[in-house]
Amino acid sequence: MSSPTGQTAKPRVPKRIAAVIINSLKGGVVPRIGLPYVTVGRETEIAALLHDLDLIADGGASFRFLVGRYGAGKSFLLQTIRTHAMGKGFVVADADLSPERRLQGRHGEGLATYRELIRNLSTKTRPEGGALPLILDRWISGVQAQVATEGADASGAPLSPDGPAFSQAVERRIYDEVNKLQELVHGFDFARILAMYYHATVEGDDERKGAVIRWFRGEYRNKTEARAELGVNVCITDDDWYDYLKLLAEFLKGAGYQGLLVLIDELVNLFKIPNSITRQYNYEKILTMYNDTLQGKAHHLGIIMGGTPQSIEDRRRGIYSYEALRSRLTQGRFAQEGLTDMLAPVIRLNPLTYEELLVLIEKLADIHAGYFGYERTLSTEDLVRFLQIEFGRVGADTHLTPREVIRDFVELLDILCQNPGASMETLLSGEQGVGEGPAAPASGGSTLSGTHHDPAGGAPSKRDLSGFTL
Incomplete structure (x- = not known):
């Protein structure tokens, strides 16, 4: 069976999962279920992290940082690895740092992070947490x-x-x-x-x-x-909660699981700590975790932390302000553009290509049509046109991320679904009229190209859309 676009009909995503995917992405957050339906690209990053899972299952330990700017896909990749890990028999604990949840603090902020991790403890049969x-x-x-x-x-x-x-x-x-x-x-x-x-x-x-x-x-x-x-004279505290995570990882292996994977996102909240001494204490806790995993003091334990480039590399307030961490994590002399080391402790997210973005929005168009029960009418040329408009805006090269692209696209689908008389071309032309950027030439195929204004005020110039930065 073929759709009006001439494409083979794809299996429909279950409505419950489709609703979570659509609502989460439109709200700018990562869905906790259904990620395999919308995952594109990231093959090298996922392969590197899956290699870590094999190491953890064999009794080792690993520590990784995922670095990317806001909306670049850090959280999406963390949730993707979370899904893979649960499928492989791991127990996964995840938490986002906040002003109330840190790694160390005077008022139980470290213990609050531990509580969040345990609250979100998940397995293949209990993926929603509380396991x-x-x-x-x-x-x-x-x-x-x-x-x-x-x-x-x-x-x-x-x-x-x-x-x-x-x-x-x-x-x-x-x-x-x-x-x-x-x-x-x-x-x-x-x-x-x-x-x-x-x-x-x-x-x-x-x-x-x-x-x-x-x-x-x-x-x-x-x-x-x-x-x-x-009747015991001990409890888990802000100072020793990480020791109990190591114990839990050992216990889980004996209980029939492959090990424990800990995912901690939003390191930027450590960067934002105003007191320099408190920041240093938190970075010292990261150093302890890092040393334990790499020196063989922890077993069956993996830790992945996500942060923005500023929260990692800023020499005044970021992780690199702690010299012991900077000397361990800074990039070596031989790494260069196009030759990244995926075995290094810091993984800087590679750009998604425009072709991968095209595949992603095509998947979203199919999911949206299946969820609301209509036949998808948007062609590949329509989707290319949408990307041309998005990346034809002034400043798109440096400021537009997949989060904004996806959110705009889901909003476009919602409007078209609720207003049958509206056309995509009309909406895109109207959006152009706001003055955000020039209209890209109509595409005759799937080659992704658009117009780009010279920042100095010169005439628009043609550019290749194959180097989109995630």
Whole structure:
């Protein structure tokens, strides 16, 4: 079956997912589901990060920075890797930094970040977050299944799940598993809390299970509260939350997962900290994480942080203002345009080509038509025309990002859908009249070319649209 544009009809995206994609992109945010339907380009970046996942699964650790300006696609790439990681059996925790969530702070800002990470803990079967109870229950069920398969009594007969010997064998296996964690920093306390969860599960004590979940989430404000409810003289604090993330990564591997991937976005909020001492403390925490992962002190743990070029490279307030980090992260002498090192700790997002943008808006046009139940009438030439108008604006070379392009395109689709009498050419011509830029010549094919005003005020000049900067 072919559409009016002469193209083969594509499978429709489920309406629930299509709604999330359209509404999220029009609002300028990244959808948490449905990314495979709209992902284009980024092959080299994704391949590099997937290589890191293999390293993490083998017991290693990795640390990466994703650098790109606002709207360039950092968050989109982070969510894409999040989806890939969950599909490969990893547990993923993600959080955006803010004035209230940092890596270190005097008023629990670091712990607030930890709480957000645990709140967003996600697996393949629980991609929306809140997967901690599921993970713990799966761990216990897995141990019970192992004992049921491998366990035997003194006579060699299989253990009955209803007998006392079975419970004792499960408990021994539980302690064997948690004892492996005791050699790590805070490992004894972590193992003790895990054992409490197992006993509460066996005894059907939902109140104690809830208290253990609260402890893992970092919700106890001090040791007094933890001692009153759980009888332990320890709780997760602003100073040691990262140590517990390392413990969690080790535990997850033993619980049947491949490891833990931590995604932290909006590093610009560290750049914006007014107090220089507080900024340095936060950068010192990044240095600790970086050293741990690269020196083999962490296992089954991956960390990816996203930020703008300014938040990373500014020598006065950015990460590069901390000399120990700058000397580790700065680009080497041999990297140059077109020859990037995707194995370096800092990945600077490569530009999307205009052809990739054309594929992206074509996908969006199909999703929009499928969601609202109409036949797509926009041809490839129409889509090329739209991109010509977008990039024909003055300043588009340096200021226009995929976020603005996508938002404009979804708005255009919405208007055309709600106003059947309107035409795309009329809308684009009207938009031209606002004075934002000259109209590009009508295209006779899919070659992406447009007009560009000389910043010095000269006549418009023809330019090739194959070098769009993301």
